[in-house]
Amino acid sequence: MSGIIAETEAYRGRRDPASHAYRGRTERNAVMFGEAGHAYVYFTMGMHYCLNVTTEPPGNAGAVLLRAIEPLEGVEEMVRNRGQDKGVHIADGPGRLTKALRIDRSLNGEDIVTSERLFIERGPKPKRLGKSTRIGVSKGVDREWRFFVMGSRFVSKGKPPVSTQNP
DNA sequence: TTCGTGATACCC
């Protein structure tokens, strides 16, 4: 299965009150404090997994949450993984994305640079990027750290862009 | 808009 990343959000460390790492390192968020290029997968809201990729050198926390992909290969498998609903609502939203791709805690800490199970390749450059504040956070709401492909049907519902830019 | 659902973290 594969897809093109369509929507992400950035989370940082001690200075980002919306981040899991804000209150320091714990067993759950330990991966965020490790090497860049690893998967940070956590379980939330009693039912959803979310997938992040770490971005900072060891000691500094930081990660990018993958919020949506445009399904590319293995679409039927993704639909099966997701259960009933179909259409474009296959992987738009962090919980849907992980369910469609069958990502769970077994991938937490996975080195996506060397892994065969989970990795990122360079894809087509989006025509236009949108930017907005992050979704579902109550702190750090002023930070415009959500980025998405403008006009993509595969971006999760939510906030319109506060601004756009060419990449 | 409402509610299901369970891990986590932090305070006793």
Add this chain to the structure above:
DNA sequence: GGTATCACGAAC
């Protein structure tokens, strides 16, 4: 050990 909180989704 108790409990408030939570980077959400699906059905109303």
